[in-house]
Amino acid sequence: MKEITAEIKKSLHTFVNRFIKTDDELFNTILGNFEYYNTARKELLLEAGKVADKVFFLPEGFVRFFHIKENGIEVTSDFYFAPGFITSFTSLIEQKPSIVNIQAMVKMDILFIKYKNLIALYDQEHKIERLGRLLAEQVFISSEKHLFSFLNDLPQERYEWLIREYPEYIKNIPLHYLASYLGITPESLSRIRNRT
Amino acid sequence: MKEITAEIKKSLHTFVNRFIKTDDELFNTILGNFEYYNTARKELLLEAGKVADKVFFLPEGFVRFFHIKENGIEVTSDFYFAPGFITSFTSLIEQKPSIVNIQAMVKMDILFIKYKNLIALYDQEHKIERLGRLLAEQVFISSEKHLFSFLNDLPQERYEWLIREYPEYIKNIPLHYLASYLGITPESLSRIRNRT
């Protein structure tokens, strides 16, 4: 079982301090609640049907959210790049089975905190509750952007929006995942790209 | 200038206590920060281009979120029914000009709290910070549902999802607003409804 490196600690510290200022005591309280984990590429950090009982922190790498529709089609709903906290918020908040799978896109060293420890931290420290509020606000904003791309734009324009808003997606993510993120088939995305 | 009635106080109390338990002192602290306002039907509670500086509480009635695209087409992005807190979260959180307009759909008596007072309450009371976190989580969940309807379903299925998930929409909301909420034209919605 590998240790939490100084580099990983620093990444967590920097990220948390974007939202709240932590003195040593508070940061050590937070850090003390996290455990280390090493994922394989393509490993599921959360499986659809199970209740989310952890929040992950990614100091590196990125993950994909996806689910399988009744007709068997796989839908990619989101990507998160490091650094950041990752979980199925809906499953975690409601403590109900998750709709989505969360999949590691690359092999990576990550941290996680258990749900019950997070809740205890919320009770214990006003500042951590604030961190929770600010993070919830951020995931809302990012979800709303994705939603607005559907309300405002045709598939072709959604693709243009995507490369404008998230240029790193194009470099790192297989196109058929991007297609379903955009709500279109891989064939359509291929045609859209070749009619510029 | 009309007063805040006992009925409105009760509505706020009941709603807040779904999320946090408030003793008299805490509830009076919250209530003391709200002011009364009476809207006309179709009045804009927030105009696109202005920074959101209030959060509204609706004890009754409902509102519509909409914006105008560059091509002049109006898009309805959301509806909120009473009871609940209403604002452009994105504009409020980032303190940037709002994309959306918020429009009263009926004449109603409402409350509002100013942004700076809300921030002060967050600092002052851990429990209110928690309320903020829980509300942010709820708006995320509701935005994600709307998003998933686009990722999972064709327009026809999205309409069926809407009447299943939000039957009250059909009874209260003009169809051309629902059409743009579903990302389709009024003509298409009309055809979808007439091919059951």
Added chain:
DNA sequence: TTAATTTCTTAACTTAAGTCAAGGATTTTA
């Protein structure tokens, strides 16, 4: 480094939604 798998593209055809236009029904408001 080769075999297996995954990823991406192209083509032919189908279908559902968009566009443009018009008119009737309903609701609002003066």
Added chain:
DNA sequence: TAAAATCCTTGACTTAAGTTAAGAAATTAA
């Protein structure tokens, strides 16, 4: 309550995306 505005539907036509199928290219893993 009558005029105005809004709301909803229908029809004819266009267009963009879906479907099915096949194969080439690239990547992964044995």
